[in-house]
Amino acid sequence: MKLTGSYALKVALTYAAVGALWILFSDATVEWLTGNATARNAFQEHKWWLFVLASSLLVFWLSWRALAEQGGLIRRLRQSAIVFERTHEGVVITDHRNRILDANPAFSRMVGRSEAFLRGVDLVTLHSSRHDGGFFDDIRNHIGEQGFWTGEIWNVGPDGSERPYQATVTYVGSGRDGQDRYAWIFTDITGLKDAQKRLEDLAYHDALTGLPSRLQVGDRLRQLLAEVGDNRRIAVLYIDLDHFRNVNDSFGHPVGDDLLVLVARRLQGRLPEGAGLGHLGGDEFLIYLEDVTDSGQAGECAVNMLKAIAEPFVLPNRREVFVRASIGIAFYPDDAGTAIELLQYSNAAMFEAKRIGRNNWQYFSEQLVRRASKRLQLDTRLRRALEREEFTIHYMPIMGGKDADEVCGAEALLRWLQPDGTLMAPEEFISAAEETGLIVPLGRWVLQEACSQAAHWQRMLGKDIPVAVNLSAQQFRTGRLYDHVERALQESNLAPHLLNLEITESMLMEQIQTGQNVLGRLRQLGVHVSLDDFGTGYSSLSYLRRFDVDTLKIDQSFISDLVANAADRDLVSAIISMAHCLRLKVVAEGVEDTGQLEALRSLGCDCFQGFYFSPPLPQEELVAWLGDDMRRHAVPSQSSAESR
Numbered sequence: 084m085k086l087t088g089s090y091a092l093k094v095a096l097t098y099a100a101v102g103a104l105w106i107l108f109s110d111a112t113v114e115w116l117t118g119n120a121t122a123r124n125a126f127q128e129h130k131w132w133l134f135v136l137a138s139s140l141l142v143f144w145l146s147w148r149a150l151a152e153q154g155g156l157i158r159r160l161r162q163s164a165i166v167f168e169r170t171h172e173g174v175v176i177t178d179h180r181n182r183i184l185d186a187n188p189a190f191s192r193m194v195g196r197s198e199a200f201l202r203g204v205d206l207v208t209l210h211s212s213r214h215d216g217g218f219f220d221d222i223r224n225h226i227g228e229q230g231f232w233t234g235e236i237w238n239v240g241p242d243g244s245e246r247p248y249q250a251t252v253t254y255v256g257s258g259r260d261g262q263d264r265y266a267w268i269f270t271d272i273t274g275l276k277d278a279q280k281r282l283e284d285l286a287y288h289d290a291l292t293g294l295p296s297r298l299q300v301g302d303r304l305r306q307l308l309a310e311v312g313d314n315r316r317i318a319v320l321y322i323d324l325d326h327f328r329n330v331n332d333s334f335g336h337p338v339g340d341d342l343l344v345l346v347a348r349r350l351q352g353r354l355p356e357g358a359g360l361g362h363l364g365g366d367e368f369l370i371y372l373e374d375v376t377d378s379g380q381a382g383e384c385a386v387n388m389l390k391a392i393a394e395p396f397v398l399p400n401r402r403e404v405f406v407r408a409s410i411g412i413a414f415y416p417d418d419a420g421t422a423i424e425l426l427q428y429s430n431a432a433m434f435e436a437k438r439i440g441r442n443n444w445q446y447f448s449e450q451l452v453r454r455a456s457k458r459l460q461l462d463t464r465l466r467r468a469l470e471r472e473e474f475t476i477h478y479m480p481i482m483g484g485k486d487a488d489e490v491c492g493a494e495a496l497l498r499w500l501q502p503d504g505t506l507m508a509p510e511e512f513i514s515a516a517e518e519t520g521l522i523v524p525l526g527r528w529v530l531q532e533a534c535s536q537a538a539h540w541q542r543m544l545g546k547d548i549p550v551a552v553n554l555s556a557q558q559f560r561t562g563r564l565y566d567h568v569e570r571a572l573q574e575s576n577l578a579p580h581l582l583n584l585e586i587t588e589s590m591l592m593e594q595i596q597t598g599q600n601v602l603g604r605l606r607q608l609g610v611h612v613s614l615d616d617f618g619t620g621y622s623s624l625s626y627l628r629r630f631d632v633d634t635l636k637i638d639q640s641f642i643s644d645l646v647a648n649a650a651d652r653d654l655v656s657a658i659i660s661m662a663h664c665l666r667l668k669v670v671a672e673g674v675e676d677t678g679q680l681e682a683l684r685s686l687g688c689d690c691f692q693g694f695y696f697s698p699p700l701p702q703e704e705l706v707a708w709l710g711d712d713m714r715r716h717a718v719p720s721q722s723s724a725e726s727r
């Protein structure tokens with residue numbers, strides 16, 4: 084029990100009552116207990132001393148308790164005082180009119196005023212002018228309801244600057260004058276605020292280019308759309324650099340970053356008036372034109388940006404780099420109704436620009452949406468087809484020898500045998516499979532299947548017939564091509580020299596730029612490599628020299644007019660001579676008649692492939708075709724072959 088006033092009164096009254104009882108009844112009680120008047124007289128003589136002894140004991144006990152309690156109180160008060168003095172939080176006690184009654188040193192440091200000065204000052208006058216009277220009324224109301232308030236308050240610092248504090252105000256009872264007292268505790272949150280601002284800046288600005296980030300661009304577009312309503316037209320240009328990956332892969336990411344900074348600066352420098360630029364991340368930039376009266380304006384801007392990007396960039400390491408870009412354009416409110424749609428549709432238009440050859444720009448159109456959804460459907464059907472094993476491979480013989488009557492290989496060509504029995508050619512689905520990445524498992528399946536077929540031919544016919552397999556750039560990029568090839572060879576037990584991988588020039592370029600040299604490793608394994616469709620791409624002699632392939636396949640577009648067109652003949656002749664100089668074997672694709680065959684033979688072409696010999700055949704028919712030496716020069720009947 085605590086030593087309070089009422090407790091002291093209770094003790095005094097009890098003492099008075101016990102004392103009175105002692106005086107009045109102690110004699111009679113002793114006589115009644117002993118039944119002896121002598122004992123009572125003896126007691127009477129000493130009872131005063133007993134009374135004094137009991138009183139002394141009581142006084143001692145009460146004093147001892149009071150002192151112990153007071154000591155604890157003093158200790159606690161001293162501790163509280165130390166906390167008040169030494170804490171880094173500013174602590175202020177105010178009265179009901181916000182006048183400061185006491186302030187600790189931390190608070191005095193916070194506001195740059197001495198504790199003596201602060202006493203009696205209205206606390207509100209030390210707060211920033213950004214808080215009006217209503218703000219303090221709200222605090223008071225809140226304390227009235229809840230007994231405390233907590234929130235952010237800006238105080239004026241010693242140098243007159245304003246600093247943010249986390250403040251907690253608590254009602255601490257009333258003083259001697261009966262008025263309410265409040266304790267205010269202030270914690271400096273300047274560091275926290277700075278960190279918060281830095282985080283916001285980071286999210287709002289791209290750290291690399293310093294341009295507004297995707298988040299800020301999105302916010303700006305939303306704000307713009309809300310401001311203009313339907314009265315103004317806004318255009319969004321989604322810019323994506325072409326083959327930027329190659330720059331990163333060839334020169335490394337730091338150089339790629341340098342290039343992005345240069346691109347950002349150049350775009351910024353060429354922006355038309357009323358346009359904003361943002362960096363969406365990676366190699367993607369976005370330009371918005373705030374007031375477009377004519378859609379041609381956006382197209383013009385796209386052309387200028389493409390021109391700006393096409394100019395060479397000189398990197399800090401003095402290396403000159405050329406880049407190109409693809410741009411998609413969408414309009415508000417014509418195409419899109421929201422900022423998200425603007426981004427989405429301009430992005431779809433950008434992909435269309437990529438699809439039709441890159442380094443150009445495209446407007447968004449409804450047709451694009453339809454095409455995208457068709458693509459999506461095709462993708463779903465393709466995935467299902469792979470699961471249901473609806474793909475099959477046809478093989479097209481490749482002929483060689485002195486009289487072009489020896490089979491020197493067969494090319495594996497993928498077909499999709501749809502549930503309704505129709506055969507779909509690769510041209511119609513390969514690019515879709517490449518876009519979605521399905522080409523990787525599909526290509527791997529072709530590789531395994533073709534290898535086991537070639538092993539089967541060897542067993543059936545006792546003859547080495549190499550199988551040629553077309554590769555997609557995607558398979559190349561997975562970084563697992565070598566493993567997949569090695570595995571297919573192991574599983575089929577096929578000798579590596581009987582596998583011929585057909586690649587295109589762009590893949591060869593990519594390989595050189597990335598320095599992967601997967602093909603080099605594959606050649607070391609014993610696998611042969613052919614360069615397919617030669618003449619349709621870069622046709623770069625230097626690439627051919629740098630990366631030695633085994634065979635060069637001249638594209639059929641050069642063969643079809645070979646007899647009639649002298650220029651084509653000269654070109655094919657030059658390709659063949661060049662290939663022979665580099666010790667490459669030459670295969671001509673698309674040989675359809677004797678004229679072409681004879682012309683090619685006279686130019687020294689080594690091997691031939693085309694409908695003249697045979698169209699692509701299903702596996703069993705190819706075995707029959709190969710086995711029948713007599714029919715080698717005959718064109719197979721329509722029923723057994725694919726329609727041309």
Ligand code: C2E
Binds near residue numbers: 479509692694
């Ligand atoms: P490619 O590798 O250049 O294959 C040769 C294409 O030319 C084949 O078309 C073949 O049927 C056709 N061809 C050959 N000789 C003649 C001829 O005398 N006249 C005519 N008109 N055409 C001839 P196909 O099978 O439609 O394949 C087209 C392309 O699809 C291939 O071109 C290849 O790039 C790709 N492809 C086929 N199978 C695969 C595969 O498994 N994976 C990958 N990534 N691509 C494949």
Ligand code: MG
Binds near residue numbers: 494553585615
């Ligand atoms: Mg091919």
Ligand code: MG
Binds near residue numbers: 672
């Ligand atoms: Mg080809």
